[in-house]
Amino acid sequence: MRPSGLIISVVLLLALVVTPRLISSQEAPVPVVLWHGMGDSCCNPLSMGVIKSLIEENIPGVYVLSVRIGDSVVEDVENSFLMNLNKQIDMVCKQFSNDPNLEMGFNAVGFSQGGQFLRGLVQRCSGLKVQNLISIGGQHQGVFGLPKCPVGLHICEYVRELLTKGAYEEYVCACVIVQAEYWHDPLQEDVYRRKSVFLADINQERSVNTTYRENLIKLKNFVLVKFNNETVVVPNESEWFGYYREGQEKEVIDLKDSDIYIKDKLGLKVLDESKRLHFLSLDGDHIMFTRKWFVENIINPYLK
Template sequence: MRLWLIPLLLIKLISATPTPIVLWHGMGDTCCMSFSLGSFKIFLEKNIPGVYVLSLQIGNNTVEDFENGYFMNPNLQVEYVCEKLAADPKLSNGFNVMGFSQGCQFIRAVVQRCGHKLPQIKNMVSLGGQHQGIYGIPHCGALRHETCDDVRKLLNYAAYNSWVQNSLVQATYWHDPLDERTYEANSVFLADINNVRTVNKTYIQNLNNLERFVLVMFDNDSIVQPKETEWFGFYAPGQAEKLVSLRESKIYLQDRLGLKKMDKAGKLIFLSTPGDHLRFTEEWMIKNIIKPYLSS
């Protein structure tokens, strides 16, 4: 073989390798159970031959992973994941990220807070994320558990208490439209990553470095309230009935996250699918997510 062909072959091999995918599971779930993200990881590997899929485990085992979805402050989780991704050599040429439910806003925080310290994050797919927060938890996740009732009661009465904010994950993205001032002042996670109090230009730049930001809303979602938060919509301030879309919201009109700029550039993709929270068919996933955003 001629020596000058070797670099060309190496380039071809590298370019033919699918972009790795990082998954972050939702509340009441874990990284690797066969009935949830474990089977989805296998599904991705089957449909994208040769792809490296990292399903994030927050903790040393699946029990810790499950518990941390309720009790480990997201700011600490994001810091943990940033370090984990930076240390993974299989991600060194760039990767895509996909979040499920609360994992969507957590992986978005990774993009915003440490994207400039990581290899290129190409596309982000958000499946049922709560990007403008939640105001109500009718159910909670793949596993029905008495913890859900305790979480719901606590959030209704003390979501912005400093102890609750630092001890209960769901409180950190609780968004009370009847008390916007308290939310803005005391939310330790969501108000920060949405640039509510101040505008962090690094957050804007890192988010805008994405090639595509894909937002998936589930039309018949009975878990996330309101479901429009999955497209960055939310209740208008002062009440909990009238909804304001992303393009009508302050975060967009003031471009506090650069979403308006991304929208104008065609980087924001809004998709919806029938069904309840995180319910989709394999055919829909292949056609709408895998082929256009994850397979190259």
């Protein structure tokens, strides 16, 4: 029996309308967003510019968005020191939510403090569809020291001076020092829990926000990269959620020995047991890695 002209027409129509959409959906690369670290900017040709180009070279046609806080590159650098983190995350949440290129989901890569900022975004901004979250040198349990700051920036001395005087004092908070918002003093844990305006919240130190936990558990993968010869993040175990045992500043306990993991306040235990929490390390100082390493360990397994 020969097919009628109507059936042939319907088949041809489906081939023209349905098939291309299926192919497009399968072949479209997942977008990537980047959030830079302290003293850097979205578009620095020696840092985020290199990363953006590297991703585009290895994933043809991918949409890459590098976060800029402010109306210019100069403002972006300044705001990495001087804009309230809660405000920054609200701004980025709205920006990403209104970007049609990101509505079907995206991968997120944070560098240094950008790592915990993106985690805060994932936990708080429920409408986003983040697939893989990658933190490269992020300080997820905070820092207790600021030994190095980008060379040549006078603002570094200003920030160091204020943090030394008292990271939790009202006049420091009033100056909106970003680094004070993830300053974690193990000698004053009670003060940290009460007065931390950012880190204690996203780490569920005061109470457990179930939305934060549920949003993090939705990730396909959460990747934590630690630098073994770190001279910027003190202690460097913070990059893997480790930190000083309360009351002193020498003994460091691992993530799996901490309340965050044991009580599973963030869902990290769930991610770990389902093999979606990954710990990478490499020799080198803060955010020091080769293009080859980034391609083999980040782009190929998590961004492609």
